[in-house]
Amino acid sequence: MKTLDFDWKPVALVPLLALLVMPFIGSTSTWTTLTVAGLAMGMIIFVIASGLTLIFGLMDVLNFGHGVFIALGAFVATSVLGLMGDWTGSHELWRNLTAVIPAMLVAMLVAGALGLAFERFIVRPVYGQHLKQILITMGGMIIGEELIKVIWGPQQIALPLPEAMRGAVLLGDAAIEKYRLLAVVVGVVGFAALAWTLGRTKIGLLIRAGVQDREMVESLGYRIRRLFVGVFVLGSALAGLGGVMWGLYQQSVIPQMGAQVNVLIFIVIIIGGLGSTGGALIGALLVGLTANYTGFLLPKVALFSNILLMMVILLWRPQGVYPVASR
16 A cells, blocks of 8 residues: 655754754753743644634635734633632642633634624625735724723733643753643644544545535535635634633733734744645744744844744745645
């Protein structure tokens, strides 16, 4: 049985970057701390970017309003966690998770519900029209940010980590923050769930088939539009989840946080190959590592280091590390 060839070169970029930077950092413990921090940041960015990757890769929709779902998820989490102070203030991890997991689920539900309305009233009239999609979804994000200000106010709101998730664990001489380890686990589980759903389930097969030949799939009796609406809702819900994780990572939220993270998201998607889930994972990890390494070694370069990374990757592979064939 002949196995499909898999291109391992993009995957090798992640450990290669880490190894190349190691001599410049000098201390092994500092390098370990920065590397784990970079991987955690990358996994959080991947969770956020995976939603937009699905929406663009499967629906060919340029949703520049994706940031509003990120911000909404984070603000919903502040409200939910604010009502569970006894649980977040406990030193027992299971009690903290009992508060954080419901906050994430509620954030996903609210962001998904907004995504349903967003698709129906804003995106659906401009399917197949990329320029109009960019303009109208950016307008939708601005309106969404203003509504968040009306509900929660325009000021920054603290979103502190639950008590048991604060601090660090020692790995040799390296101090690894507990929350970053949790972020890595959530990111890995999220990627595995997406890869399995798209590659191993009937729904995933129908979605991929609908992208290639919508008329044929509909002639078999399946309603592709409903599946695509489901993809949009799922992508919005993932953005809400990512917003909670990013808010806990920053330990504060502001209404403009979605627009700020949008820049990183699009860099990740471009590096990944415009619609590739695996490519988005590689892009997110590279972005996270680059941001942490340059922030330590060259702080003045950190602001545009990820744009430089994107330029280097595109010079090597102009269509991204794992380009989608239909693009």
